[in-house]
Amino acid sequence: MNVQNPKIGPGEKGAARCPGAPSTQEILSHDKVQAPPSITAEHYKFLGDEDIAYDRYITPEFAKLEYERMWNRTWQWACREEHIPNVGDYIVYDIGAQSFIITRTAANQVKAFYNACLHRGTKLRGSGSEGNATDFKCPFHGWQYNLDGSLKYLPCQWDFPHVDTAKTRLPEAKVELWQGFVWINMDEKAPPLAEYIGPEVSAHFAKWKLEERYVAMHVIKHMPCNWKFAAEAFLESYHVIETHPLVALSTGDANSQYDVWGDHVSRFLAPMGVLSPHLYGKHTEQDVLDTFTLGDRTVLGDDKLTVPEGGTARGVMADVLRDVMTKALKSDLSSYSDSEMLDCYSYNIFPNCFLFPGISLPMVYRFRPNPKDPTQCIYELLFLRPIPAGEARPAPAEPFTLTLGQSYSEVPGIDPGFGGVFDQDTDNLGLQQEGAAASKKRGLTLGNYQEIRIRQFERTIDKYVGKP
Amino acid sequence: MPGTYTRVLQTSEVPVGTKKAVDVGGKAILICNSENKLHAVSNICSHANETLECGRMGRTWIACPTHGARFELATGRAMNPPAVRPIKTYPVRVVDDWIEVEV
Ligand code: FES
Ligand code: FES
Ligand SMILES: [Fe+2]
Numbered sequence: 178m179n180v181q182n183p184k185i186g187p188g189e190k191g192a193a194r195c196p197g198a199p200s201t202q203e204i205l206s207h208d209k210v211q212a213p214p215s216i217t218a219e220h221y222k223f224l225g226d227e228d229i230a231y232d233r234y235i236t237p238e239f240a241k242l243e244y245e246r247m248w249n250r251t252w253q254w255a256c257r258e259e260h261i262p263n264v265g266d267y268i269v270y271d272i273g274a275q276s277f278i279i280t281r282t283a284a285n286q287v288k289a290f291y292n293a294c295l296h297r298g299t300k301l302r303g304s305g306s307e308g309n310a311t312d313f314k315c316p317f318h319g320w321q322y323n324l325d326g327s328l329k330y331l332p333c334q335w336d337f338p339h340v341d342t343a344k345t346r347l348p349e350a351k352v353e354l355w356q357g358f359v360w361i362n363m364d365e366k367a368p369p370l371a372e373y374i375g376p377e378v379s380a381h382f383a384k385w386k387l388e389e390r391y392v393a394m395h396v397i398k399h400m401p402c403n404w405k406f407a408a409e410a411f412l413e414s415y416h417v418i419e420t421h422p423l424v425a426l427s428t429g430d431a432n433s434q435y436d437v438w439g440d441h442v443s444r445f446l447a448p449m450g451v452l453s454p455h456l457y458g459k460h461t462e463q464d465v466l467d468t469f470t471l472g473d474r475t476v477l478g479d480d481k482l483t484v485p486e487g488g489t490a491r492g493v494m495a496d497v498l499r500d501v502m503t504k505a506l507k508s509d510l511s512s513y514s515d516s517e518m519l520d521c522y523s524y525n526i527f528p529n530c531f532l533f534p535g536i537s538l539p540m541v542y543r544f545r546p547n548p549k550d551p552t553q554c555i556y557e558l559l560f561l562r563p564i565p566a567g568e569a570r571p572a573p574a575e576p577f578t579l580t581l582g583q584s585y586s587e588v589p590g591i592d593p594g595f596g597g598v599f600d601q602d603t604d605n606l607g608l609q610q611e612g613a614a615a616s617k618k619r620g621l622t623l624g625n626y627q628e629i630r631i632r633q634f635e636r637t638i639d640k641y642v643g644k645p
Numbered sequence: 646m647p648g649t650y651t652r653v654l655q656t657s658e659v660p661v662g663t664k665k666a667v668d669v670g671g672k673a674i675l676i677c678n679s680e681n682k683l684h685a686v687s688n689i690c691s692h693a694n695e696t697l698e699c700g701r702m703g704r705t706w707i708a709c710p711t712h713g714a715r716f717e718l719a720t721g722r723a724m725n726p727p728a729v730r731p732i733k734t735y736p737v738r739v740v741d742d743w744i745e746v747e748v
Contacts, residue, residue: 300726302712302713306724308700308709309701310713316692572680572703575704
């Protein structure tokens, strides 16, 4: 069985792979419907093995540096386009103390205005709000702005001879539309989003067409940890065996594949419908099939599935999933390989966007710091389902908010097994945040392969924070 | 007169996703049909008394077009600034294709 990546010499740092287990690509090579090149690509690079100091997860000083040097220079998705379908529709996006009114100003044009009145600063629209406007009128003294940001009306203009009304307009952040998301960047000199993501991964998404999906579920969860701890818990499969033992029954965790591209993009491929290498010899293929839970199982219904003589759980799952989901989602999935149907793909677009474009688990995550406390954050989980064929786009799901202590099982309509998995992640994170402060050893230690995405992530944090 | 319902509109006058302002005994009321559920709420925003009737309606809320306060249709609760006070909601029912409101 494969142990070494052919591009890295044996014995070199980062070259070792889970011994005695097939690689993700070896598992995929036995699939009936073969995966496309975007999935068979491998892109690992060793990026160092030093400890990373805990301060960055704890101190207000580091959080301030992130606001001043990182958040205001990076691309973030502010909303889905479907949140603002009509001209004049708007939604407010906040990052730290910054706030933006994201509004559709023409059929194919979206603008992001700094959400502050040019008179005495009042937010023009409340945080967390959305609606439709023909103009934005400040609730304090009534300065009024057109949809394009220009000044429409200044009450008692005679008192403001020093204000050049023709030139007065709401400042804007950069905006791009990609994959059905509205992306913003406060840095006027920021590279275009396609360049920021890079050509290779941009090409991966050409097929996914997330703009053709809709928000079927949206959860906002307040988390007891720094936003980076939360994000990093979703950058590796290393924790699966200890944190989610039931999930390990049907997940190639220790043999998941990890890729990094440049500074801003990484991904893992976790093969599903296969036993964890940690559990080899302890379970049958039927056990694997029975516990295929990481995916949202609600679409499968209650049918009991059986592995035929000489068959594999993965083979059964691929066939059944394509079949059942084609019916459940009323959409044509025939162009998708077994891997795309089954496996868990997680792409991180730095800093806080996680896209899971696979079919069985079509999620999006977003992480944002809590501006009042660097040891807390706001995590969002969205399900992006294909729009049923021949049907109008459903309105996006309203967000459902969970406070610090609340369980995912309280979300209406959530698969209980799935909610439990997320609770397991949350439980760890509170302990990790507290432990980081309690630790005598002042930094965290990372695995060279399975935690390469965390290494890349923190290295990129350093690059931004280190740049005045 | 508690328990007295007043006919205000025919159901066909408020298709799904739309709303209509009505006057019931001098009260400005907005009939909203959001996702096939009818709500009757005050048409007057609790923030600065502007009318809500031209506001955007979401699955569960209506946004004031003037300064953007949002109110939950089912309860009238203010969901975001600048409003803090709720708007009034009224019991609503359908009898023989007529929408009736209890004021
Ligand atoms: S602060 Fe906006 S009009 Fe005065
Ligand atoms: S009048 Fe409705 S928000 Fe001000
Ligand atoms: Fe997890």
